[in-house]
Amino acid sequence: MKSDTIINKQHKNGHPHPEVDELLSSNTKENKVVLAGNPNVGKSLFFNHLSGMYVDVSNFPGTTISITKGSFKDYDIYDTPGVYGISSFNDEETVARDVILSGDIILNVVNALHLERDLFLTLQLIEMGKKVTVLMNFSDEVKKRNIRIDVKRLSELLGVEVIETSAVNKLGFDKLEWAIENAHEGNHSEELHHLLHKTLDRVGSQAEALIILEGDEIVAKKHGVPCGNADQREQIYISRRNRVNEIVSDVEFEDTKKGEFFNTLGRLSLHPLTGLPILAFVLLLVYFFIGDLVSQRIVKYTENTLGKGEFEYHVKSFVGKYTPVDITVHILDDNDNVTDTKSYSFTGGMNADPKKAQEFKRISAPHGTTTEFTFKNPFVRLFFGEFGIITMTITYLLFLLLPLVMGFYFVMAILEDSGYLPRLATMLDRSLNKLGLNGRAVIPLLLGFGCVTMATITTRLLGTEREKTIVTAILQFVIPCSAQLAVITVLMSSAGLIPTVIYIVTIVVVLLGLSTSLNRFLPGESSPLLIDLPAMRMPKLENIIKKMFYRSYGFMKEASFWFFVGALAVGLMELTGLLNVWQNLLAPVTTEWLKLPKEAANAFVMGMVRRDFGAAGLFHLSLSPMQITVALTTITLFVPCIASFVIMLKERGWKQGLIIWSGTWVFAFAIGGIIAQIFA
Amino acid sequence: MDKLTLDKARKGSYVTIISLPAGVVKVQLIRLGVTEGTKVYCMERLPGGTVVLQRNRQEIAIGYDLAKKIEITLS
Ligand SMILES: Nc1nc2c(ncn2[C@@H]2O[C@H](COP(=O)(O)OP(=O)(O)OP(=O)(O)O)[C@@H](O)[C@H]2O)c(=O)[nH]1
Ligand SMILES: [Mg+2]
Numbered sequence: 200m201k202s203d204t205i206i207n208k209q210h211k212n213g214h215p216h217p218e219v220d221e222l223l224s225s226n227t228k229e230n231k232v233v234l235a236g237n238p239n240v241g242k243s244l245f246f247n248h249l250s251g252m253y254v255d256v257s258n259f260p261g262t263t264i265s266i267t268k269g270s271f272k273d274y275d276i277y278d279t280p281g282v283y284g285i286s287s288f289n290d291e292e293t294v295a296r297d298v299i300l301s302g303d304i305i306l307n308v309v310n311a312l313h314l315e316r317d318l319f320l321t322l323q324l325i326e327m328g329k330k331v332t333v334l335m336n337f338s339d340e341v342k343k344r345n346i347r348i349d350v351k352r353l354s355e356l357l358g359v360e361v362i363e364t365s366a367v368n369k370l371g372f373d374k375l376e377w378a379i380e381n382a383h384e385g386n387h388s389e390e391l392h393h394l395l396h397k398t399l400d401r402v403g404s405q406a407e408a409l410i411i412l413e414g415d416e417i418v419a420k421k422h423g424v425p426c427g428n429a430d431q432r433e434q435i436y437i438s439r440r441n442r443v444n445e446i447v448s449d450v451e452f453e454d455t456k457k458g459e460f461f462n463t464l465g466r467l468s469l470h471p472l473t474g475l476p477i478l479a480f481v482l483l484l485v486y487f488f489i490g491d492l493v494s495q496r497i498v499k500y501t502e503n504t505l506g507k508g509e510f511e512y513h514v515k516s517f518v519g520k521y522t523p524v525d526i527t528v529h530i531l532d533d534n535d536n537v538t539d540t541k542s543y544s545f546t547g548g549m550n551a552d553p554k555k556a557q558e559f560k561r562i563s564a565p566h567g568t569t570t571e572f573t574f575k576n577p578f579v580r581l582f583f584g585e586f587g588i589i590t591m592t593i594t595y596l597l598f599l600l601l602p603l604v605m606g607f608y609f610v611m612a613i614l615e616d617s618g619y620l621p622r623l624a625t626m627l628d629r630s631l632n633k634l635g636l637n638g639r640a641v642i643p644l645l646l647g648f649g650c651v652t653m654a655t656i657t658t659r660l661l662g663t664e665r666e667k668t669i670v671t672a673i674l675q676f677v678i679p680c681s682a683q684l685a686v687i688t689v690l691m692s693s694a695g696l697i698p699t700v701i702y703i704v705t706i707v708v709v710l711l712g713l714s715t716s717l718n719r720f721l722p723g724e725s726s727p728l729l730i731d732l733p734a735m736r737m738p739k740l741e742n743i744i745k746k747m748f749y750r751s752y753g754f755m756k757e758a759s760f761w762f763f764v765g766a767l768a769v770g771l772m773e774l775t776g777l778l779n780v781w782q783n784l785l786a787p788v789t790t791e792w793l794k795l796p797k798e799a800a801n802a803f804v805m806g807m808v809r810r811d812f813g814a815a816g817l818f819h820l821s822l823s824p825m826q827i828t829v830a831l832t833t834i835t836l837f838v839p840c841i842a843s844f845v846i847m848l849k850e851r852g853w854k855q856g857l858i859i860w861s862g863t864w865v866f867a868f869a870i871g872g873i874i875a876q877i878f879a
Numbered sequence: 880m881d882k883l884t885l886d887k888a889r890k891g892s893y894v895t896i897i898s899l900p901a902g903v904v905k906v907q908l909i910r911l912g913v914t915e916g917t918k919v920y921c922m923e924r925l926p927g928g929t930v931v932l933q934r935n936r937q938e939i940a941i942g943y944d945l946a947k948k949i950e951i952t953l954s
Contacts, residue, residue, distance in 0.1 A: 283910035288903050312936050315912045429901070436909045469923045469931055625940040629927030637942050728929065728942030729904065731911055
């Protein structure tokens with residue numbers, strides 16, 4: 200490297216830029232620390248560590264898509280979306296650009312395995328005149344692969360401090376405060392300074408001047424100066440790229456490469472020949488875990504034994520002390536068949552007849568019994584009855600939904616953290632092209648099976664508005680979220696194989712039809728795939744558990760409120776007779792067209808609040824397998840939950856959002872009805 | 880030397896990039912370390928033409944429509 204092209208901020212033929220110095224020094228308290236770096240390098244991990252807060256950490260580029268602010272000692276810390284450079288080619292970049300521009304200190308996280316890629320941004324940050332410290336992360340993997348990096352030399356060449364870190368053994372985490380305090384400006388090239396000179400005098404900030412020269416129209420407009428043209432940008436880029444390559448060849452030494460199991464697995468999952476079997480294997484594991492272990496065995500225990508047997512039994516017995524109630528106790532044998540039934544009637548509540556109450560307690564207490572309470576007072580029923588707001592809602596939320604949702608988030612976390620998703624995206628790229636998408640769309644679509652709301656936000660990582668619209672529509676129409684999927688799995692397993700096949704085929708056909716026609720009729724062109732594949736690695740248990748816990752907690756916090764609202768609405772509608780009016784109103788559709796009992800209309804009230812509640816509303820109706828298929832198809836295609844509806848309006852605008860929302864009404868009833876008419 | 884487009888690259892071969900399509904994609908590729916003149920390894924070529932390139936340890940997947948617009952020579 201020619202060292203004479205590198206100089207420090209005090210350049211030799213020093214022409215002063217008074218405005219710049221003034222701007223920089225006017226900010227006396229420098230406490231805005233920004234974590235910046237390429238996607239998937241561990242920024243969020245450092246953010247969580249420093250701020251004590253939680254944001255998602257996953258092994259695919261584009262996990263973080265918005266800014267989170269936290270604090271560490273006297274500093275404000277900002278987590279940003281990963282970017283490969285500062286500019287505004289897409290939403291994430293725009294968001295990141297603004298925080299980085301306004302940051303006092305930049306902690307630049309780089310992946311030591313990919314210095315050639317990552318130092319490109321590092322150089323840009325330094326050329327922007329920012330105070331930077333480089334956190335060279337993944338040093339554990341560097342060691343594992345017999346790579347040596349000369350950190351001291353790297354620090355000299357860049358002109359800023361470089362600290363080796365690793366999230367695995369918490370290496371360097373104790374130096375983070377030092378890293379912030381010792382951030383300073385790095386080396387600039389003389390050549391660049393001459394290029395910047397003119398713009399700098401007009402703009403007053405080296406950072407903004409550089410970005411303008413690189414063609415950022417928004418920042419250029421803000422200052423009313425012409426923005427750089429494509430040639431200038433390319434000139435800057437190529438020379439930066441060359442410098443990065445020189446630096447890397449100067450500091451990095453590689454001893455012979457080691458073939459690793461995960462490398463091989465990563466390679467195999469790309470080609471359909473080996474990738475499809477791997478995908479099938481992954482799905483099979485997921486099925487055994489969720490479809491069998493969690494939704495059959497675990498939920499059976501939590502729902503029946505803990506929920507109904509313990510929680511509801513005790514609450515209802517307690518309420519029954521004070522209010523008139525009829526009680527039936529079924530005594531079961533080992534195979535859950537009823538062998539004996541005893542009935543008790545307490546016209547003045549159990550407290551009025553202690554002897555009978557004693558007897559009831561004795562009979563119903565041992566396991567192997569189920570107890571039904573029928574309260575006489577309608578208000579008591581509203582809260583504590585079979586569908587009571589307190590009893591049923593809590594059983595449903597805590598003992599049915601929670602274990603299922605945790606199961607789903609557990610699986611999603613493993614997939615996200617292994618590095619498998621970007622490879623799946625690559626394998627499916629060509630097929631998704633036919634739907635007007637590229638492989639990247641796999642990520643929001645799969646995340647949709649966790650939570651449609653979250654996935655709708657993730658559509659930001661797609662290249663064009665067109666792709667975002669298509670994926671949002673698919674998410675809102677056909678992808679069932681974990682909660683809904685949970686209820687569907689339970690109901691479907693009671694309906695049998697053929698209805699399940701009909702259901703799946705219908706949903707897939709709708710998905711294909713919807714996206715191919717959107718692809719046909721939406722103007723414009725979709726972007727081709729360009730994605731960097733992170734290394735495959737063993738997911739970290741700590742990270743997975745943490746993520747599962749935080750997501751489930753967030754989910755329950757939001758879901759519980761709306762579920763109570765929905766249950767209260769249905770309960771009150773029942774009490775006031777409004778439910779009957781609604782049922783009769785929808786009756787032609789429900790009974791004639793969908794061939795369902797007219798009470799199924801309740802599911803559509805609940806379903807508007809949250810989709811899974813809609814499906815849950817079907818639990819209590821005794822439906823034939825075919826009716827289950829129809830009902831589930833309709834509910835799946837029906838309107839998304841309130842939360843995802845609101846997010847969709849935010850992301851896609853009112854017009855598109857409302858079109859998609861009302862579209863789901865039409866589609867749901869039309870397709871559900873067709874199935875009913877064909878198979879009934 | 881034959882000029883080809885990237886979608887025709889054979890799996891397991893080294894290729895040199897001759898030209899990239901202008902615009903935003905070019906910028907993104909430069910950032911990832913792929914410039915005109917760089918030599919890269921074609922690690923995988925999927926049916927349909929999606930290509931996975933490797934440069935040092937960096938793996939980059941490129942869709943067919945983009946690969947078609949990237950000129951290469953075999954090397
Ligand atoms: N082996 C190893 N893995 C790490 C290290 N640091 C982070 N990871 C893993 O790298 C992945 C990415 O971490 P994140 O914190 O989500 O990265 P990010 O920079 O916030 O990514 P985006 O939000 O997508 O830009 C996760 O799977 C981490 O567990 C490290 O030092 N060593
Ligand atoms: Mg992040």
